[in-house]
Amino acid sequence: MKRPLGAAGWIKVILPWILLAGLLLLPATHPSDNLIRLLFITAVWTTTSLGWNLLGGMAGQVSFGFAVFFGLGAYTTALLMHAGHSPYFGFVGGAAIAMLASFLIGLPTFRLRGPYFVIATIGVTEAVRVIMNNLDVTGGASGYRITEDKPFSPLEHYYTAIAAVALAFVVSMVIAGSKFGLALRAIKQDEDAAADLGVNPFTSKLWIHAIAAGLTGIAGGIYARRAAFFYPGDVFAFQTGISILLMPVIGGIGTVWGAVLGGVVFGMVEEELVVHFPNLHLLIYGSLLIVIILLEPDGLLGLLRRLFRLFRRKREDSGSPDADQILWGRGGVEGRKF
Amino acid sequence: MDAVEYLDLLLKALLLAGVYAAMAVGMTVIYGVMKIVNLAHAGFLMLGAYFALEMFQRFHIDPILGAVMALPVFFLFGMLVHWILVRWLPKSDTPTLASLLLMFGFLLVLQNVGYLLWGTEDQSILTPLTLSSVQIGEISIAKVKLVVFVAAVVCMIVLQIVLHRSWFGRSMRALIQNPYAAKIVGVDDQRTARLTFGLGTAFAGFAGALLGMLYSFSPDFGRPFLLRSFVIIVLGGLESVSGVALGAIVLAVLETFSTAIPLPWYWHKWSFYYLPPSYQPVVPFALLVLVLVIMPKGLAGLFNRKWKAA
Amino acid sequence: MAALKDVSFDIPENQICGFIGPNGAGKTTLFSLITGAVRPSAGQVHFRGKDVTGMSSAALVKRGVARTHQVVRPFKAMSVLENVQVAVHYGRHAVTRTAVAREHAMEALKLVGLDRKANVLASAISLGEQKRLEVARALATAPELLLLDEICGGLTGSETGAMMELLHRIREGGTTIMYVEHDMKAIMAVCDRITVLNFGQKLAEGKPEEVQNDASVIEAYLGKSTFRDKKRG
Numbered sequence: 001m002k003r004p005l006g007a008a009g010w011i012k013v014i015l016p017w018i019l020l021a022g023l024l025l026l027p028a029t030h031p032s033d034n035l036i037r038l039l040f041i042t043a044v045w046t047t048t049s050l051g052w053n054l055l056g057g058m059a060g061q062v063s064f065g066f067a068v069f070f071g072l073g074a075y076t077t078a079l080l081m082h083a084g085h086s087p088y089f090g091f092v093g094g095a096a097i098a099m100l101a102s103f104l105i106g107l108p109t110f111r112l113r114g115p116y117f118v119i120a121t122i123g124v125t126e127a128v129r130v131i132m133n134n135l136d137v138t139g140g141a142s143g144y145r146i147t148e149d150k151p152f153s154p155l156e157h158y159y160t161a162i163a164a165v166a167l168a169f170v171v172s173m174v175i176a177g178s179k180f181g182l183a184l185r186a187i188k189q190d191e192d193a194a195a196d197l198g199v200n201p202f203t204s205k206l207w208i209h210a211i212a213a214g215l216t217g218i219a220g221g222i223y224a225r226r227a228a229f230f231y232p233g234d235v236f237a238f239q240t241g242i243s244i245l246l247m248p249v250i251g252g253i254g255t256v257w258g259a260v261l262g263g264v265v266f267g268m269v270e271e272e273l274v275v276h277f278p279n280l281h282l283l284i285y286g287s288l289l290i291v292i293i294l295l296e297p298d299g300l301l302g303l304l305r306r307l308f309r310l311f312r313r314k315r316e317d318s319g320s321p322d323a324d325q326i327l328w329g330r331g332g333v334e335g336r337k338f
Numbered sequence: 339m340d341a342v343e344y345l346d347l348l349l350k351a352l353l354l355a356g357v358y359a360a361m362a363v364g365m366t367v368i369y370g371v372m373k374i375v376n377l378a379h380a381g382f383l384m385l386g387a388y389f390a391l392e393m394f395q396r397f398h399i400d401p402i403l404g405a406v407m408a409l410p411v412f413f414l415f416g417m418l419v420h421w422i423l424v425r426w427l428p429k430s431d432t433p434t435l436a437s438l439l440l441m442f443g444f445l446l447v448l449q450n451v452g453y454l455l456w457g458t459e460d461q462s463i464l465t466p467l468t469l470s471s472v473q474i475g476e477i478s479i480a481k482v483k484l485v486v487f488v489a490a491v492v493c494m495i496v497l498q499i500v501l502h503r504s505w506f507g508r509s510m511r512a513l514i515q516n517p518y519a520a521k522i523v524g525v526d527d528q529r530t531a532r533l534t535f536g537l538g539t540a541f542a543g544f545a546g547a548l549l550g551m552l553y554s555f556s557p558d559f560g561r562p563f564l565l566r567s568f569v570i571i572v573l574g575g576l577e578s579v580s581g582v583a584l585g586a587i588v589l590a591v592l593e594t595f596s597t598a599i600p601l602p603w604y605w606h607k608w609s610f611y612y613l614p615p616s617y618q619p620v621v622p623f624a625l626l627v628l629v630l631v632i633m634p635k636g637l638a639g640l641f642n643r644k645w646k647a648a
Numbered sequence: 649m650a651a652l653k654d655v656s657f658d659i660p661e662n663q664i665c666g667f668i669g670p671n672g673a674g675k676t677t678l679f680s681l682i683t684g685a686v687r688p689s690a691g692q693v694h695f696r697g698k699d700v701t702g703m704s705s706a707a708l709v710k711r712g713v714a715r716t717h718q719v720v721r722p723f724k725a726m727s728v729l730e731n732v733q734v735a736v737h738y739g740r741h742a743v744t745r746t747a748v749a750r751e752h753a754m755e756a757l758k759l760v761g762l763d764r765k766a767n768v769l770a771s772a773i774s775l776g777e778q779k780r781l782e783v784a785r786a787l788a789t790a791p792e793l794l795l796l797d798e799i800c801g802g803l804t805g806s807e808t809g810a811m812m813e814l815l816h817r818i819r820e821g822g823t824t825i826m827y828v829e830h831d832m833k834a835i836m837a838v839c840d841r842i843t844v845l846n847f848g849q850k851l852a853e854g855k856p857e858e859v860q861n862d863a864s865v866i867e868a869y870l871g872k873s874t875f876r877d878k879k880r881g
Binding site: 178183185190192193195196197199201 | 683685704705706707709710714715717721722723724725726730733734735737738739740742744746749785786788789
């Protein structure tokens, strides 16, 4: 049952390739160091955004606790590099440790539903940060320094980050189109009904949590290697977990492109806007969150779609029901009345 | 440790429980009536502390009086927040993620306002009470803790009276117990919700002022207390005010004694260790996860729980 | 208080077994016990000679036991086809390939007559159609035993007739059916055997005509509502 692709469909197929080609060829134009740095950090954030979206967007399990995986990725990579391993081995190790942690966290917390799960993840992330602040192996609160023998190469970092975001994108797309992705969407809407059709919600959530954690761990490792110095109050910060959550919500929760858009916007805002208005970033994110919740649950992507529709004057049902399902619970679209 | 030291700790725990209860009760009433997990509670606590500080520094008003003055001010503030933001949330019998994220967004805004007004550095309210203490036998207790405890307890008692004697309290309890029946018999749920949000905010401001007398604070002040409030209201069964008192005592005792009780540990042989004080902040967080997973219906729910895995 | 007490019965293969009883007789509880939604405080459930007591509903589906719910719970943000596709992917046969799963799902939709609505959002179809979707989903898990809970509630007369025809066809396909229904006419017409429950206990069991003429059943169940049932049937 293959339907012919419309114009929008073709754009969706071609756009990632154009973007990837552009990003890979960009260094040939001798861009400024600042632009490379900006794109690097945006790619790292977008990777975490895509990772979070797998659990929060596709499976509907909103977690405040992704700083744990980001931080574990950072520290594992650093410790492995310190032990003489290649940084790429470090990223894999970081992903593995983050996945392991995701199982330990998921086993108790996935027994909880909705807001109770959210609150539990807040507890987990705060507890982990306190512990990491006190462990000897992490160097404690004073931080950890990575030293590399090689000279600093911004482009190597850049390409690593692009590879990570491409990986996250491909993983997201594959899962979204797979039987597993369908099961996750079913779980998001009605766990019990999904179980009645043979889906095991608990193990499904554990696995997608692990995949999301692995991607976030890789991003943490890549971030740490370039930063070369970091401390628990930075990578394990509550604020880091919030940022990872805000990106897909701002971009458009539940859709892969929404997560990408959110990551890009966040990266740009964080690096450009915050430099100029260092005291206002919480205000910006907070008001954005309020506006999104009350007016446009589909985030920026929903806003773009709405604009697009204005020009095309095409009748369609407004917005994606997925965002409504996640944010407003089982009632779905008709649950919202304004 | 000898008996006197344990008694000392127990007394400190009980004094702490008083302010904990005042801190959590605002969150409970809002959850009970509206099923909103109010993350902005942390912001209200923070504003309460700064309110008392400003009153003290600008007008030389005693912080205890400042805390009491916070009640009406934050009541109005809460009603305003409800009118501007919260009332647009659709009604729900179960907490929705949207309400949680909305309140979280508001918390970020409040925090940023805090940073703009007062900067990032830690502040504290120092009065003659802060440094003086009362001596009972071998135990010495800071006077400020006693005063704060009394204020918190008095306020809780007043709240209990309001809830059980007034028209507003009755309609509030009706909405908590059975929203459908309450609406059928004519309880105005929108108005009650607005007043409840005001009440919850008032208590948050009051408790924030009390906490500000005990600890130093910054605009990021509320978050650890937010999580403690969660632990307390989940222990207390989420919706009952008396449950909050129980939850507050349990949390305060566990937290206070966590570093004083030897923990058995097996590594080749049994031995006992004390939890290092630097790990003490983990206790409420770990307890939060534990309590949510093991007894989602609170302490009372333990006795008549229906266990259903996953 | 026990919702069900000392209820014991066998379901013979390839039959439609009806369960009737007044409100609160424990019919839905019985289904929940069998499908693992509620764990029994005593007693056992065996399926094909194996003890399946307290097994999760997902595990039971894999073994060939599927159920529908009295209150329909479609995945509203998915298309009708996707709703059924989940069941094909995770049912007894655990189909992996998407194209194959879609084919199977379309077959199930054709059976219940929803194939023309395959690409419509599940929230946009009528209640009657949602009830049929619920049946299609359960069917698509390829069950050997299918538990149907009040699938005719709220349906029109012709819709009910079509549903009864569907049940016969499902049984011809080799599936055993346990069927709970309030509509006496429907259940009498379609069932091979009927079990009557009252206050959580088994009152009578047998062929529809036998049960219909059982004195204790008439007294306990039909007796009080004879007038209404006469009017209806």
